[in-house]
Amino acid sequence: MPNPSAPRNNGHQEAPHVRKHTFEEVAHIFTDEQAQAEANRCLHCKNARCQANCPVGVQIPAFIALVKEGKIGQAVSKIMETSLLPAICGRVCPQEKHCEGNCVLKEKFGAVNIGMLERYTADTARKKGLLKTPQTAPKTGKKVVCIGSGPSSIAAAAELARAGHEVTVFEALHAFGGVLRYGIPSFRLPREVIDHEIETVKAMGVKFVPDVLVGATQTVQELLKEFDAVYVGSGAGLPTMTGIPGENAVGVYSANEFLTRINLMQAYKFPATDTPIKIGKHVIVLGAGNSAMDAARCAMRLGPDSVTIAYRRSAAEMPARAAEVEHAQEEGINFEFLLTPKEVLTDETGRVSGLKFTRNELGEPDAKGRRRPVEIPGSEFVMKADTIIVAIGQRPNPIIAKTTPQLKTTERGVLEMDAEGKTSLPGVYAGGDIIRGGATVLLAMKDGIEAAHRINSYLEGK
Numbered sequence: 001m002p003n004p005s006a007p008r009n010n011g012h013q014e015a016p017h018v019r020k021h022t023f024e025e026v027a028h029i030f031t032d033e034q035a036q037a038e039a040n041r042c043l044h045c046k047n048a049r050c051q052a053n054c055p056v057g058v059q060i061p062a063f064i065a066l067v068k069e070g071k072i073g074q075a076v077s078k079i080m081e082t083s084l085l086p087a088i089c090g091r092v093c094p095q096e097k098h099c100e101g102n103c104v105l106k107e108k109f110g111a112v113n114i115g116m117l118e119r120y121t122a123d124t125a126r127k128k129g130l131l132k133t134p135q136t137a138p139k140t141g142k143k144v145v146c147i148g149s150g151p152s153s154i155a156a157a158a159e160l161a162r163a164g165h166e167v168t169v170f171e172a173l174h175a176f177g178g179v180l181r182y183g184i185p186s187f188r189l190p191r192e193v194i195d196h197e198i199e200t201v202k203a204m205g206v207k208f209v210p211d212v213l214v215g216a217t218q219t220v221q222e223l224l225k226e227f228d229a230v231y232v233g234s235g236a237g238l239p240t241m242t243g244i245p246g247e248n249a250v251g252v253y254s255a256n257e258f259l260t261r262i263n264l265m266q267a268y269k270f271p272a273t274d275t276p277i278k279i280g281k282h283v284i285v286l287g288a289g290n291s292a293m294d295a296a297r298c299a300m301r302l303g304p305d306s307v308t309i310a311y312r313r314s315a316a317e318m319p320a321r322a323a324e325v326e327h328a329q330e331e332g333i334n335f336e337f338l339l340t341p342k343e344v345l346t347d348e349t350g351r352v353s354g355l356k357f358t359r360n361e362l363g364e365p366d367a368k369g370r371r372r373p374v375e376i377p378g379s380e381f382v383m384k385a386d387t388i389i390v391a392i393g394q395r396p397n398p399i400i401a402k403t404t405p406q407l408k409t410t411e412r413g414v415l416e417m418d419a420e421g422k423t424s425l426p427g428v429y430a431g432g433d434i435i436r437g438g439a440t441v442l443l444a445m446k447d448g449i450e451a452a453h454r455i456n457s458y459l460e461g462k
Contacts, residue, residue: 008110055446073130090119137164150178152432153233155448215399236433240393246344251352255391280386287391
């Protein structure tokens with residue numbers, strides 16, 4: 001019988017005083033006993049709200065039931081009927097907003113830890129050799145190219161391969177995974193997990209090609225001569241900066257550059273690796289989203305005296321996942337709220353020495369319902385800094401749109417889509433951050449899966 005009143009199990013996590021000095025994974029996998037106990041909390045609701053609120057439609061009660069029976073191979077196959085990245089999603093998806101946030105046990109006993117169960121299922125199946133390559137339909141003779149190798153393109157490529165199409169993925173960088181690899185630190189998502197998930201998609205027949213920058217190497221129009229359809233999943237890798245005086249000083253990074261240096265180039269291993277990084281004693285991170293938390297936690301692991309997250313609103317408005325905020329606080333990162341950056345200060349060599357702020361108070365709500373920060377006159381002060389990391393948002397690189405004028409974009413630089421999910425150029429579909437301007441891994445995957453279905457219909461002439 002289910003035991004919903006049993007305490008929710010969050011698994012074992014590395015102690016903060018240990019993990020703040022290492023890039024090893026923070027959260028440990030469930031033991032078999034922990035997984036059984038947590039699976040036994042699930043009520044297996046007939047009209048499961050968790051499943052209804054999963055953007056990629058994972059059959060949650062069904063896979064948990066199989067875990068409970070010890071049928072791990074079948075459980076991971078059940079997940080992979082709709083999502084081919086279970087080890088990744090189990091780690092980085094915002095379950096508190098989707099499946100766990102809608103669990104019927106949430107208010108009284110705490111939601112079933114679906115994320116940890118998904119991760120346990122995927123990791124255990126891989127370690128025990130229980131993963132099976134998903135079946136693909138007979139070859140259709142149609143060729144599709146996916147631009148970018150992030151979660152959106154991976155999801156699209158997998159679904160298109162399932163349908164029997166010949167799929168090629170072009171990646172601008174030398175390694176695959178997109179934002180999974182350059183944006184998310186290894187202490188949240190180990191590199192080998194990304195590699196394993198991509199190998200599953202390769203085993204379905206998808207071809208991955210590195211070092212191809214579409215828009216420079218080839219244009220979308222040229223790709224349409226070689227392929228029957230194009231999926232644009234190139235993400236949003238262009239940072240948004242503050243525009244304040246002094247922002248071009250030595251020691252100011254965008255979160256994109258800082259995280260790419262750390263995660264992709266492994267600058268924290270310098271000189272064993274080729275890419276250096278210097279942060280000094282005091283680091284300030286501007287922003288309070290997941291990228292800000294990742295940047296701050298990476299910076300802390302480089303050994304400064306202090307890392308401070310400065311946010312222009314209050315703690316209640318922070319967009320980052322609660323778990324990431326909690327981990328950052330545990331690791332000794334400072335949080336300063338209701339601050340607006342005004343000027344980067346430098347020393348005689350042109351290097352960052354501090355950041356001037358004004359204090360804010362919250363005014364009326366903006367268009368998104370969040371209260372606007374209003375500066376308090378005469379409240380300026382300076383915070384000491386050797387490094388400043390700007391993590392206030394990103395937008396798509398304009399190279400594809402500029403080299404393909406037939407593709408319409410909005411003022412924010414994202415591709416325009418019609419009601420049926422098509423771009424303004426026939427045969428070209430898109431999803432993920434290039435149409436959202438910045439979102440979660442899970443929503444990017446959802447876009448890729450839905451676009452794959454539309455591409456199928458397009459190729460079938462429907």
